[in-house]
Structures are given as structure tokens and as C-alpha cells.
Amino acid sequence: MLHGPSTEDARQRLVLALGRVADGERDALRTVYDLTSAKLFGVTLRILNDEAEAEDVLQDVFVTVWNRASGFDPARASPITWLCTLARNRAIDRLRALRHHRAGTDLEAADEVADEAPDALSQLEADGEARRLAGCLDGLEPRAAQAIRAAFFGGRTYEDLAQGAGVPLGTMKSVIRRGLIRLKGCLEE
Template sequence: MAENITELIGRVALRDRSAFRALYAATSAKLFGVCLRILRDRAEAEDALQEIFVRIWNNADRFTASDTSPMSWLIAVARNHAIDRIRARKPQAVDIDEAVGIADDAPSPEQEAVATDERSRIQACLETLDAARADAVRGAYMEGYSYQELADRHGIPVNTMRTWLRRSLMKLKECLTQ
């Protein structure tokens, strides 16, 4: 098979179209697999394969049978082309001076300090509630449980759970305003 591919590449170098078709039929599946493995996108691998065969058509005269096996040469052409496509995807580096105006979405140290203080105040107020009611408040407002889920978890009617939550929020509001 290697001799056959070597012969086909030699004929492609002489611009033999039937040899090119035969080379494509014999090697395209393998080269497509190489492209797909590197590019990880079927459509892009198909486009790359077409470009690779254009390169093979234009550069077949550069292949020398004594240097390497024909499949190794073809795979190297495919691999290098696929890697070039990946490199071309990457955005160009931006000058650091242009990045000065980009806002940082992270909270400032002052905002972090205020948030930490608020969390500790809320936690302290939650601790003043009955344990079951504090658990219900955490479940409803921090974990997203529904009234029904909380009522089932605590073994009480839904309307009782609503009352618990309403009264607990009033106590929390009073605690936080002190």
C-alpha cells in the first residue's frame, strides 16, 4: 500500500488528476480523522481536508520517498494545517494600555467588608429565631424551596409554613433595624 501511495503522490506531482482522485480515495478518511481529532469540529475538519488536498496537489513534488513514509508525510501536512487553523482562531493580544479602561466587576475591598458585615448581622439575627423557623427561612430564601416542600419537610400545613415565614421575616427585619 505504501508503494502505491508513493506512486500516486509522484503522479500527482506530475499533475495527474486520476492519480489525485485515487490518492484522495485512499487517504481522505485517515486525514479527515487527523483533522477532526485536532479541530474537534466536523464542519471545520471537512473544510480543512479540502485545503489539505489543495496543498498536496501544489506540493506533491516536495515529497521524497527516501525521507519518510508517504502516509507520515500526508499526516504531517494535515496535522500542521489543522494546528495552523487553531492558531488562526485565537484572538490577537491586546495592548495593555487598551485594557486600562476595562471595568473590574469584582466587588471593591470596601464592598466586600460591607457584605461580610451584612452576612454576619443576618446570621446573628437568624440565630435569634427558633431553629425550625430559621431553617425554614434559609430553605425558602437561600435554597429556593417552595412553601409546600418546606411544609412537608417540617411536617406542618402549608398555611402554617407561610405564617412561620411571614412572622420570621418580621422578626428579622426588627433585628436588623436595631
């Protein structure tokens, strides 16, 4: 994560632009798009692994931003966190729909997609827990910490992580499960 005046300036520009979008200003939506579309496209593409689908989801995200900008609260989350959460959730929904369509059942597809409650990272930030979470993640075995970050904050599926690491899916699930148990214990201290 970048820190410094330029990052804070960009954050403030996004907060102001989202406020203007909530007031119905179309040029403000263009500002939000210009500042964030590349990152949000990366989030959707990483999850969907299909450019056309990622572009469709990105369009849906910006329609949602236009319709729900008034729901953004800078006191609860950074604007990029809010936008990335929207993009991630939309991409996962699309992935589930695609797998359901291809496989004929959404139960099988749901098992393969990493799940996260909406706005979990936003809630952590709002509660001042982000630094604590980062510290606990840093205390985990590096392989587990990396897998948890990639699955829960990067939108990667367990299957994708297992393939990338060259290990069986069950092994990756075990690594993540043990890491989550240790993470929970650290956060409860």
C-alpha cells in the first residue's frame, strides 16, 4: 500500500468525486473512472480470467457507483476499498453465474469461489483493526499469509492458488484453514 501526500491527495480527489457523483454530476463519474478503472479492471480480470467478462463487470461496477455513490461513507472505508469491494463482489457473482451456466449447478461453483462477507475489509478499517490484522498476518507462516491475502483480499480462488503453488487443492485448503485458525487466535488476543 502506498503512503504519502500523493496517495492522500488521490484519496481526497476520489472522496470528493464520489460525493459529486452522489449529487448526479456525470463529469465526476468520469473522474472516478479515470482514477480507478485500471485497478478495478485488474481486480475483475484476476477473478474472471476473461477480458470481455471483466469489461462487462467493470461497466456494471460503474453503473452501481452511479446509482449507489450516496451510500459511500469515507468514515467507514477508503474510496478505493469501497470500489474494489464492489468490483470483487460483482466479479465473483459473475464467476458463479458463469460456472452455474456451464456446470448446470451453482452449488459446485460456489465451493470453488473464495467467499467473503461484503465489505469485510471496510468493516475492519472502520473499526481500526486493519493494522492489527496486518500484524497478525505478518506473524503467520509466509505461505499461509500470502495465500490468505490472495484469497480474501485479492479475489483468487483456492483452486487458482493451489495451481499457482503447484500443490493439490486439499493441501492449499489446509494451509489456508490452519492460517485462518492462527489468525483468529491472534486477533482474539
